[in-house]
Amino acid sequence: MQLTLATWNINSVRLRMPIVEKFLLAHQPDVLCLQETKCTNDQFPAEPLNALGYVHQAINGQKGYHGVAIVSKVPLESIDRRDHGNVGHARHVSATFVAGAKTIRLHNFYVPAGGDEPNREINPKFAHKLDYVEEMKSLHSGAEPGISSILVGDLNIAPLEHDVWSHKQLLKIVSHTPVETDGLKEVIARGDWLDLMRQHAPEPEKLYTWWSYRAADWAAADKGRRLDHVWSSPDLGPHLSSIEILKDARGWEKPSDHVPVIARLQF
């Protein structure tokens, strides 16, 4: 069987439902993880997603900001929500599902952006981001015996040189500072998690999933960053058949500033 999994920072799911529907009909993922839903759980568009076949839903929302959701055609079990640092932000939801002979826990994260100033002493939002990543580092892919893991989401960090349009020009820009990228690179280097996007498309290929709204012409400038990620436990590496970054979606009507990332796994 093939499992198709997608992750997309949607920047308001209610406003974006027309392109969510367009995406789901065109690409038919089994599971879709959303970040920045920006609505409370009772405001979440559960019915339209039900009608599209995504009848299994694990949502963690709050008023106005943040918010994550997993919507799925395959049953979701053991739904969990974490609030790293106990700050009252809806930035994580996880659930388990079955794929072939595997049971998989899927974590969906929305890591704090961290503000503009990359200095934890004067910028509490950056301090929160670094603390958040520290807490993520203690989340191990083999935490539950007999259960594989997938971790997706908007991690708001572009860890590698070719995850940004200019490594040199972004070294002091939040999302690509060494103190942030070292954390993610350490997790990958120690082999606890696989970076499936880079397994499929190694450096030095440029990979971007986000282009700022502030560019006059995002496509012409092409000043992107890879802020969205798909990781898995090591045992799932051989099951990956493809990764697709849906760059076209950045040019859709009323787009999010992030595009969907689609992972296809064969079991």
Added chain:
DNA sequence: ATGGTTGAGGTTCAA
């Protein structure tokens, strides 16, 4: 010199 845009919700903050 510290721009530029978008969204939610309420006249500003977060990204």
